[in-house]
Amino acid sequence: MAILEKPELTIFLTSDIHLKNKEDETKLAQILHHISEYEDAVFICSGDLTEAGVESQFSSFYKVLEENCSLPRENILLSLGNHDVRGPSRADWSNNAKDTPSWYENARKSYLTRNYMYSGATTNVYFSNTIKGYKFIVLNTEKSLKDSCYITDNQLEWLEKELQSVPEGKVSFIINHQPLRDTHWRSNDLEGFGVQDGKVKRILLKYPNVFFVSGHVHNGFGSAEIIDKPYGTMVDVPSLFHTANGINTDGVAYKMLLYKNRAEFKAVNLLTKEEYDNYHLEVHFPLLSELYNKKQQLVDKQKDDVMFLDFCQDVFSPQYDQQQFEITPMFSSEKQEKNLFGSDYRIKVEEMKKVGVK
Numbered sequence: 001m002a003i004l005e006k007p008e009l010t011i012f013l014t015s016d017i018h019l020k021n022k023e024d025e026t027k028l029a030q031i032l033h034h035i036s037e038y039e040d041a042v043f044i045c046s047g048d049l050t051e052a053g054v055e056s057q058f059s060s061f062y063k064v065l066e067e068n069c070s071l072p073r074e075n076i077l078l079s080l081g082n083h084d085v086r087g088p089s090r091a092d093w094s095n096n097a098k099d100t101p102s103w104y105e106n107a108r109k110s111y112l113t114r115n116y117m118y119s120g121a122t123t124n125v126y127f128s129n130t131i132k133g134y135k136f137i138v139l140n141t142e143k144s145l146k147d148s149c150y151i152t153d154n155q156l157e158w159l160e161k162e163l164q165s166v167p168e169g170k171v172s173f174i175i176n177h178q179p180l181r182d183t184h185w186r187s188n189d190l191e192g193f194g195v196q197d198g199k200v201k202r203i204l205l206k207y208p209n210v211f212f213v214s215g216h217v218h219n220g221f222g223s224a225e226i227i228d229k230p231y232g233t234m235v236d237v238p239s240l241f242h243t244a245n246g247i248n249t250d251g252v253a254y255k256m257l258l259y260k261n262r263a264e265f266k267a268v269n270l271l272t273k274e275e276y277d278n279y280h281l282e283v284h285f286p287l288l289s290e291l292y293n294k295k296q297q298l299v300d301k302q303k304d305d306v307m308f309l310d311f312c313q314d315v316f317s318p319q320y321d322q323q324q325f326e327i328t329p330m331f332s333s334e335k336q337e338k339n340l341f342g343s344d345y346r347i348k349v350e351e352m353k354k355v356g357v358k
C-alpha cells in the first residue's frame with residue numbers, strides 16, 4: 001500500500017471577511033472550527049477583517065477567533081485591509097498618499113491590542129512568524145488610505161532584513177492586503193497597491209523566492225490566479241464572503257498543502273467542504289522567479305540558460321489590460337473573457353522549470 005505523503009503545513013488562505021453582523025460571526029466560527037481539526041494548520045486572512053474598522057467589529061472578530069480557533073496562536077496571521085483602517089465616515093476618506101487621515105490611530109490601536117497575542121508585536125503593525133522553518137511576513141499599511149496601502153521606509157528596511165535572513169533555497173510568504181500593480185485582474189483599480197509599489201518590487205527582485213499573498217480585489221475562482229513574476233509568485237486569494245465573480249458562494253478559499261518540493265493549492269469551500277477540482281493548482285519548487293534570478297546571475301550562460309531566460313520573459317510578459325477594468329464596477333457578475341494565467345499556463349511553467357533546474 002502506498003504511504004500517503006503528509007504535507008509539512010496545511011495553510012488556509014482566506015481574505016476579505018468584512019465582518020459586520022451576527023450572520024458573519026456564525027459563518028466565521030463554523031470555518032474556524034473546521035480548520036482547527038487540521039494538524040499543523042496555518043490560518044491566513046489577508047485583510048479586510050472587518051467591514052468598517054470600528055472598535056465593535058474588531059472586538060467581535062477577535063472574540064470569534066479566540067473562542068473558535070484552537071490552532072497555535074503563532075499560526076494565525078492577519079493583516080489589515082483598507083476597510084479596517086479607513087474608518088466609517090466617507091467624508092474622511094482619501095487616496096492621496098500625502099494625506100494622513102486621522103482614523104488610522106483608532107484602527108492601529110484596535111489591531112495591535114488584540115493581534116499582539118498572535119504576532120507578539122506591540123508597537124509596529126508589521127511582523128513575521130516562523131512556522132516549521134517557513135517565514136511568514138505580514139506587511140501592513142501605516143496610513144488609513146481609502147483603498148491603497150502605505151508602506152513606510154522603516155517597514156521597507158525591515159522587510160529587506162527579514163528576507164535576507166531566510167535560508168538559501170527556502171520559500172517564504174509575504175501577506176499584504178493589496179496586490180502589487182500589474183499582476184492580478186483589477187490589481188490597478190483605485191490606486192492599486194499604492195506609491196511604494198516599485199520600492200517593494202525592487203526589494204523582492206533581490207529575494208524573489210516568495211509567495212506574495214493578497215486579496216482586496218475580490219476575484220473569485222475563475223478570475224483569481226497564481227501568477228509568476230520576476231519578483232515572486234503572486235497569489236490572489238478569493239474573498240471568503242464577498243467574492244465578486246466566478247464561484248461566488250460564501251466560504252471560498254485556498255487550502256494550500258505545503259510539501260518540501262511543492263505547494264498544492266486546493267480550491268475549496270470552507271463552509272460546505274466542497275472542492276472545486278477545476279481550479280486546483282500545483283506550484284513546484286524552486287519558484288520560477290528564484291530560478292530566473294539564479295540563471296540571470298550566471299556569468300557564463302550556456303545555450304540552455306539563454307533559452308530558459310527567454311521562456312521566463314514570455315511567462316512574465318502577459319498583462320491584463322488593467323485600464324479597461326478601472327471603469328468596471330467592483331461587484332458585477334461579469335468575468336473577464338479569458339484567464340491569462342490558467343491551468344495551461346501553469347503546466348507550461350512547471351514543464352519549463354524542469355528544464356531550468358537541470
Ligand SMILES: [Fe+2]
Nearest residue numbers: 016048081216
Ligand atoms: Fe475587501
Ligand SMILES: [Fe+2]
Nearest residue numbers: 048081082216
Ligand atoms: Fe480591500
